[in-house]
Each structure stands twice: as C-alpha cells, then as structure tokens.
Amino acid sequence: MEPEIDAKGKETIEKIYGIMKDHERFIVTTHYNIDGDGLGSEIAVYLLLRRMGKKVEMVNQDKTPPLYRFLPCTRLIRNKPSESMEKPDVCIVVDCGNLERTGETAAFAKKSRVIVNIDHHFSNTGFGTVDFIGDRYSSTGEMVYFLAARHGRIQKKQAEALYASIITDTGKFVHSMGPCTLKVVQKLIEAGADTEKIAGKIYMEKPLKSLRLLSLALSNLRCEKDIKVCWMTVDRRMYALTGTDSSDTEGFVEMINGLRESRAAFLIKDDGQIRVSLRSKGGYDVEKVARKFGGGGHKQASGCRFPGGSSLIEVAGKLLEEMRKQNGRDNNSK
Numbered sequence: 027m028e029p030e031i032d033a034k035g036k037e038t039i040e041k042i043y044g045i046m047k048d049h050e051r052f053i054v055t056t057h058y059n060i061d062g063d064g065l066g067s068e069i070a071v072y073l074l075l076r077r078m079g080k081k082v083e084m085v086n087q088d089k090t091p092p093l094y095r096f097l098p099c100t101r102l103i104r105n106k107p108s109e110s111m112e113k114p115d116v117c118i119v120v121d122c123g124n125l126e127r128t129g130e131t132a133a134f135a136k137k138s139r140v141i142v143n144i145d146h147h148f149s150n151t152g153f154g155t156v157d158f159i160g161d162r163y164s165s166t167g168e169m170v171y172f173l174a175a176r177h178g179r180i181q182k183k184q185a186e187a188l189y190a191s192i193i194t195d196t197g198k199f200v201h202s203m204g205p206c207t208l209k210v211v212q213k214l215i216e217a218g219a220d221t222e223k224i225a226g227k228i229y230m231e232k233p234l235k236s237l238r239l240l241s242l243a244l245s246n247l248r249c250e251k252d253i254k255v256c257w258m259t260v261d262r263r264m265y266a267l268t269g270t271d272s273s274d275t276e277g278f279v280e281m282i283n284g285l286r287e288s289r290a291a292f293l294i295k296d297d298g299q300i301r302v303s304l305r306s307k308g309g310y311d312v313e314k315v316a317r318k319f320g321g322g323g324h325k326q327a328s329g330c331r332f333p334g335g336s337s338l339i340e341v342a343g344k345l346l347e348e349m350r351k352q353n354g355r356d357n358n359s360k
C-alpha cells in the first residue's frame with residue numbers, strides 16, 4: 027500500500043519538484059538548535075538535488091550536534107554558503123515555523139529568487155514563495171519523503187536521514203503519529219534504512235557524564251501537584267561539575283514528562299543562555315505556552331528562551347503561571 031497524500035499536498039509537491047527541475051543553484055537549510063527532524067529532512071533534500079544533478083550546499087547557522095554526525099553528508103554542512111552560492115536561485119527551508127528560525131542563514135535565503143518552505147509546524151507563517159505546510163504529518167521528514175519519492179526510488183542514504191527525522195520527532199513513535207507515518211516508515215525500511223543502527227546511534231550511546239548531570243538535576247525536580255506539572259533546572263554549576271553541556275540533557279524532559287504525576291513537564295537549562303524545553307501528554311498545549319515567551323513548536327513539544335542572567339526560579343514561575351491559566355480554562359470549559 028502506498029502512503030497517500032491529499033490533493034493539495036500532491037499539487038504542492040508537483041510545484042516544488044518543478045522548481046527543483048527548473049533551477050540550478052540551491053541552498054538547503056534548517057533551524058538553529060538543530061534537531062533530528064530538521065537535519066534528516068535537510069540531508070534528504072540535499073541528496074535529492076544531487077541526484078538531479080544540481081549545484082547545492084547545506085548551510086546551517088549552528089554546528090551539527092555530535093549525536094547526529096553519523097548521518098550521511100553531515101561533514102559537508104557549512105555555516106555560510108561559498109562565495110558563488112551567496113545568491114542562490116532557490117533556498118529550501120525545512121522544519122522552520124518562520125524564516126527567523128534559520129538564524130543567520132535567513133540573510134542568504136532572502137537573497138534567493140525563490141524560497142521553498144517545507145514544514146509541519148501548525149503555526150508556520152507561510153514565508154515561502156511556495157509553502158508545503160502540513161500539521162497532519164509527524165515530522166518534516168515525512169513530508170520530504172513525498173518529494174523524494176516523486177523523483178523515483180528512495181536511496182538508502184535518504185531513507186536513513188528520513189527515518190532519523192521521524193523517530194526523533196515522534197519521540198520513538200510515541201506522539202504526533204500521523205495517519206500515514208508508519209506507511210512512510212515502511213517505505214523507508216524497504217529502501218534499506220537500517221532502523222536498529224539509527225536508533226542505536228541516537229538512543230543507545232549516552233555518555234556516562236550525562237547521567238551524572240541528570241542525578242544533579244533530579245535533586246531539584248519539582249512537582250506542582252495541583253496542576254500536574256513536573257519541572258527541573260540545569261544550571262552552569264551542574265555543567266561545570268560534570269564536564270557536560272546542553273547537548274547532554276537529551277531525553278531529560280521526556281523522562282520527567284513520563285511520570286504518572288505529570289500531564290506536562292519542562293526543563294530550564296542555563297549555560298549562559300536560558301532555554302526551556304516543554305513537553306505535554308496532550309492535556310496542555312505547550313506550543314501556546316512557548317509562544318507567549320517568543321518561542322514555538324508543537325502542542326506536545328515546544329521550546330522558548332529567556333534573557334541570560336534571569337533567575338531560573340522566576341522563569342519557572344512565569345511558565346507555571348501560563349500553565350495554571352490554561353489548566354483553569356480547561357476546567358471552566360468542562
């Protein structure tokens with residue numbers, strides 16, 4: 027059974043594929059704070075353009091997190107385009123709700139003649155010349171699958187990049203599962219994706235120091251029983267004591283959201299910059315909470331930032347206040 031896409035999606039894929047055929051020089055990019063979905067989607071689009079014989083560069087503001095460096099072609103990613111690519115014909119932006127999410131790469135995107143925006147964030151601003159936006163998809167990777175499949179058989183490397191997109195953006199197939207997510211996964215496996223290798227690289231190679239960091243963070247785990255929100259903080263002292271950085275907090279917030287006592291959870295990280303990751307089991311809309319503070323994401327997984335130097339307890343207080351309001355609204359509407 028072929029995974030199906032709605033008529034509008036099909037039409038958009040045709041338009042994007044046409045743009046790819048009709049132009050020569052491309053930049054592909056994703057958001058800062060790179061995650062598995064953004065990166066996997068970016069690599070799959072890059073490989074597609076290469077197969078089509080196009081000139082293409084991957085350009086990201088942020089460095090690829092070490093965790094994902096096993097994915098194909100990550101060594102080719104640049105932090106700015108080469109001179110000849112500063113004004114590309116087309117910039118393809120994946121997994122970004124708005125163009126600002128690409129950080130410094132936005133300047134090059136703006137110099138391109140055409141911007142193609144492929145994304146599954148509900149709040150996407152439609153910043154592209156062509157927009158393929160669909161919040162029924164688990165991940166941007168799932169959307170890119172349809173574009174890649176338009177060209178013919180999916181390559182093994184593309185399949186592996188896209189599998190990394192889907193497994194990470196669904197929290198290992200726990201949330202955000204769309205109506206054809208598993209059909210797409212089936213196609214990726216048929217194309218040769220080594221699912222055990224990918225899951226193993228992403229989830230089974232945690233360094234010991236990250237558990238030492240977790241043990242420090244857990245010492246200040248708090249549970250707001252009245253609204254069923256659990257949260258904790260990781261500060262600079264903890265990073266220094268364990269020789270870790272924010273990439274070692276992978277999985278922490280999911281872990282506390284997994285508590286029976288929580289309907290939603292957040293983690294506040296302070297390494298000079300203050301970043302918050304929020305997760306929900308569905309009862310809270312954490313995208314709304316993050317958006318209130320200039321961030322965004324999805325209903326069940328989102329993030330935002332606060333000015334460096336803010337008190338972490340005050341940050342928690344602000345987040346909890348928003349969540350209390352939401353909890354109150356839900357109770358009133360019942």
Ligand SMILES: [Mn+2]
Pocket residue numbers: 063064121146165166195
């Ligand atoms: Mn995504």
